[in-house]
Amino acid sequence: MATDAIDLSISGGANGADAHLMRGVADLQCFIGDPVGAANAAIEADPDTVMAHVLKGYLYGLSTEPTAGPVVRAAHGAAVALPANPRERVHVAALGHLAEGRWHDAGRVLADLTGEHPRDALALQAGHQIDFFTGNAPMLRARIERALPAWDESMAGYHAMLGMRAFGLEENADYGAAERAGRRAVEMNPRDGWAQHAVAHVMEMQCRQREGIAWMRGNADHWTKESFLQVHNWWHLALYHFDLGETDEVLALYDGPIFGARSTIALNMVDASAILWRLHLGGVDVGDRWTPLAAQWAPHAGASAYAFNDMHAIMAFVAGGREEEAARLLAAQDEAVAGAGDNAGFTRDVGRPIARALHAFGRGDYAQTVRLLNAVRSRAHSFGGSHAQRDVIDLTLIEAAIRSGDRAMAGRLTAERAAQREASPMSGILRQRADAITAA
Incomplete structure (x- = not known):
């Protein structure tokens, strides 16, 4: 038996x-290379390697691609038929939940x-991503902190x-400790793109824009090379x-590394929509x-x-004038x-009201947009994404x-934003616009 x-x-x-x-897991930990290729290579070398099928299933299942389901179910079907030790059988069970769309059960x-088994790197990695996609902030922290006492810097993947x-x-919101851990x-x-991104999140939430630009620019050769993040x-x-x-x-980045390659990967298109929509809200002419x-x-x-992807679709x-697709x-x-x-549940509780709100915004029915979004903003975390994304x-x-x-x-919302993001120029602009309404 291998280890x-x-x-x-x-x-x-x-x-x-x-x-x-092991190469596939290491690539996944940095979000680089080709972990799917590594999983396929492991399966080809020895089809009885149950964890290779599990790795492939996780990679597809956590992609949020609408076409991934059959691949995940096939990976689970192959894994469940193979000899496995007790730890591996739990992985197979988790993959089975994920294959049927039971994200919360897989995470548990x-x-x-x-x-x-606190040193099970793949279980921690997959669980962490599930916590992210389900918006489970307490478990994003707790899952890793519970396991960390079993790790030390001598171990592969400690980063x-x-x-x-x-x-x-x-x-x-433990920003100081977060930044220290991410920088380390x-x-x-x-080349750890996830850690790079964690520090970027800290600086975004603390409105340290110039420091954030320097952080990302200063390490770009490392976090861009062969990175799917x-x-x-x-x-x-x-x-x-x-x-x-x-x-x-912003537009130069959009035309270049964000959407210049016209990626059809859902999570990449999410980022493209997210930045263009922010410009759209501000009335910026983005051309075609x-x-x-x-x-x-x-x-x-x-x-x-x-549902989180639906919001960005x-x-x-709406902004592209594709009413037929919006209705579909x-x-x-x-x-x-x-x-x-x-x-x-993601769709019922959060995704559908938000999609309808965005559709109303496109029609110019801003009062309906306000009613729908205000009703769900306090529970929007439950359909996934980060604080920065849900902003x-x-x-x-x-x-x-x-x-x-x-x-x-408008006055209440902009006052709240100004209190939370005092150093944000955008907060000041929005507050001024709200004040102008009050003074009208």
Whole structure:
């Protein structure tokens, strides 16, 4: 029986399959390289390597791609038929939940697993991503901190433990500890894109725009090389410039590393929509940039796979004038609510009201936008994403309140934002606009 990089037993692993598996996990920990290719190579070398099938299933299942389901179910079907030790069987069970859209159940199973095996790097990695996609901020921190006493700097992948801890701390507003952990992780492995991004989140939340720009620019050669997180990290850089009102820089980043390659990966298109919509709210002329982005979102209109992605798809349909696709997506969300799996709840509780609010915004029905968004903003975390990503909901709500002439609502919202983000130039601009309504 083979073992992994920290001596956990692996069933199978012959003919170098164990090395391929470990390479896949290491790539995933940095968000670099080709972990899917590594999983496939492990399966080809020894099809009885159950954790290779599990790794492949996690990678597809956590992609949020609408076409990933059959691959995840096939990976689970292959894994469940293979000999496995007790630890691996728990992984297979978690993958089974994920294959059926039961994100919360998968996360709980993996938490139990790492309670018994705190050095299971893949269980921690997959569980952390599930916590992110389900908006479970307490577990983003707790899952990693419970396991950390079993780790030390001599162990392979320790940088990833620190990087995940950094992001969990940041999402729980422990910014000082988050930044220290993230910086240490990047020192240990400069290619750790998740740790790089955790520090970027800290600086975003603390409105340290110039420091954030320097942080991202100073390490770009490392976090961009062969990285499948690089579009998201470029988006973080664009956020700093957006808050400073430097729209030319934002558009240059959009036309270059954010959407220049016209990626059709859902999570990359999320970032493209997210930054263009922020400009759209501010009345910035973005030319015809919505047209190709909306066209790439169009195949997603017929099905709701993940409500958080739906929000960004409908941004493109609304701003890009694709009413037919917007209507199809709204209908698909109605079907999703009646379906199985956790996305039914994500959509019912948060995703569908937000999509309808954005659709109303596009029609100029700003009062309806305010009603819908104000009703869900306090629970918006439950459909996933980070504080920085979900900030677009508040920005849309504020803009709708201002455009609707709702003086009281605009005043309350902008005062709240100014208190939370005092050093943000954007906060000041929005407060001035709200005050102008009051004085009218």
